[in-house]
Amino acid sequence: MEHDLTQEVYRLLKQLGTHLDKRYIKERLVSHPDFPSAFCITSLLDELSISNNAIELNLDDLQSLNGPALAFVDGKSFYFIKDIALPEKSIPNFSDRWNGIVILAQKESQSFKSDELQKIEQQRTLKNTWMILLAVTLISLAIILLYNTAPKNIYLFGLSAVGAFLSWQAVLVELGKTSDFSIKICRESNSLSCKSVIQEFKPLPFNIHISDISMFFFLGIINLVIIKEGREWEDITNTIIQLLCYVSSVPLIISIYYQQFIVKKWCALCISISICLCLMILLAITFESQTKVNLNGMFLSIMCIFLLPGIIWMNLRPLIEERNDTLTKNLLLKRFKRNPDLFKMRLLNQNKEVCHSFPTDLQIGNSKAPCQVVAVISPVCGPCSEAFDILKKLKLRYTEQIGITIRFALGNQYKSKMIILKAMLSYALSKDGFMNSPKDIETMLDTWYQNTDVDKFIMKYPSAENKALISYISEVQKWIKNSSIYYTPTIIINGYRLHDPYTFDDLLEFGGLCLEIFSSEVDKDSDDQTNC
Missing domain, CATH: 3.90.70.10 (Cysteine proteinases)
Structure with missing residues (x-):
């Protein structure tokens, strides 16, 4: 196992x-x-x-x-x-x-908390909030439905709810999953093993598992408790509950026999479910019921209400199993993709591109670092904004070991992109020393991508018109066309373009490998020509 x-x-x-x-x-x-x-x-x-x-x-x-x-x-x-x-x-x-x-x-007391970790913790907080709201809603609904209900009915409802929860934990173990609760209750030893017992149970006809029967039995009883109180069919419902509880003793005995003599191990979850069943059987004996049951329409209707959760569950379980299989296959594909040898082969198995540097190149990081990344992005592009965030994290992780060049492509929506591009580059070229200050360049780009409002950006970064700027931008666009760059963002690492199945999202994953590949590479180009 x-x-x-x-x-x-x-x-x-x-x-x-x-x-x-x-x-x-x-x-x-x-x-x-x-x-x-x-x-x-x-x-x-x-x-x-x-x-x-x-x-x-x-x-x-x-x-x-x-x-x-x-x-x-x-x-x-x-x-x-x-x-x-x-x-x-x-x-x-x-x-x-x-x-x-x-x-x-x-974990250091003041350790750096990555953006990924912060995002995960935010998602977890949101998920916990929704779970709390759902739990409060269900508890409130149960209180409303069981208001003025006889104590024995409340006890039966509570035992059924506990039994349903324990059955769900058994289903998770059967599917190969675990939870904090199952870990605490299912201690592994020579005589105890929830996995050994639950996963050794062979499915019944129609691929019905013992955990499925347990699941919809308890859910069905909950349904009956809710619908019977104070109604004309209360007596017949009590009779049905009694019969169902008595019948449940059969799988109870089979389960105990199976654990004792077949698997020769005990399952803490199964024992807990058995205790719930025993208490429900004892409680059902005290119910007032009819001595004679007629198979009339009322009886059949109540049985349908009991079976409804089971029918729903038996249709849901195959979907859950199919989803688990799909996720497992996706993980295997991701394992293949994350193979460093495959990344290296895919990156280096192509002709190396050589390009001129341009006056409008925006450099962040170390321009003399052995690993140089050129990002061809658009000023108005959702994925480009995400790519810029990844590039910032890459620079933060590897500090002086990597250089990043931002090169803008116009493509479609030419006029709107040209306005912000002219404003951005005019400011950068007009300020003394700005183009040699990676920190100031990163701040300017970050300002734009955080809030893509042209008017606010121009107010913060005002500049005079630069007559040579149009010529500079045209040179970059000509290079982009000649290089057959058809989409943004396009990432080029030391002259090697990042191709499918890899994207800018994989830069953090393989950043260290890129440093290892290119750390020994010596810059042999002239000052006016660099490897992309």
Whole structure:
């Protein structure tokens, strides 16, 4: 059975105070070319600006360390340890199972928080807000529906709600997913294993799983409790609830037998669901019901109400499984795309472009750095604005190791683009030393892309008309045409154009590789000619 590395890394990050969505963690881990190695974990920690180190130690050396870590256990995968100095508390028989490798991580008190991490945390806050609102709404609705309801009905509703929640957790385990709750309740040991029990249950005819039956049984009971109170069909509904609870004892006995004699392990989730069923059976005995049941229209209508959640669920489950399969395939494709050898081959397997420098080139970063990026972008373009943000992050990450040249293309919407381009370049060329100040250039570009209001920009950056400017712009547009650049943004790295499947979004991923490729390259061009 495959170990859930995503959950272990999630627990480590949570212990460090970094709360990320598990889907994001899984996407970054599984799509890494070296998954499931230590390198894929340390790469993620580096992305999140969390200091880390993968090291090989002796068991005695652990006593001098403290804090959370991931330990390589059983020669298979990494497991979370809350305190590396006390590993036995997190992993039973640690000394016999540990392979000597740990990943230590520590979040600095004033560590740099990446834009990506800030974005993820904002999304998480929004998601939690919606979940809280949904929970409050459902609780309020339940209170309204069960107002003045008999206590035994409230107890039955509560047990059914707990049973439905536990059944949903069982479905997640069956689908190979985990949650904080299932991790806490499903402790792995020689006699306990939720995964072993749940995933070993063979599907029934029509691909119905035991967790599906549990799921729509509890949801069906909830439906019946809600619709029966104070209505003329209350007695017959009580009778149906009694019959259903008695019938549920059959799968209950089968489950216990299966765990005891077939799998020979116990599932904490299954035991919890069994306890809910037992309590519901005892509670159902106290219900007043009819001694004789007629298979009339009322009986059939109530049974349809009971079966409705099950019908809906059985149509939803295939969609959930299909979505999981699609996501898994997409991650495998991303793993292929993130392969550094493929990126290098795709980048260098083309003719190297050579171009002249232009007076209107806007340079940010280090113009003498071994790695030079030319970004052909438009002043009025959504993706170009995103590309500029990526370029800023790239420059921030690699400081003096990279140079970035912004070169504007006009293309369509010529008049509107020409207005802002003339205003921007006129100001840049008219101010002494401005074109040699990467910081001032970046601030000006950032001002424009943050708020693309021409009037406000001109008020902030006023300038006189430059007669040579039209000629300069025409030269750049002629070069763009001759270079067969048909779309923006177009990224050129040391003369090599970034082609599909790679885009500007991949610059942060492969920035370090680009530095490695071009670090030994010596500039052999004349002063008036540079590699793109």
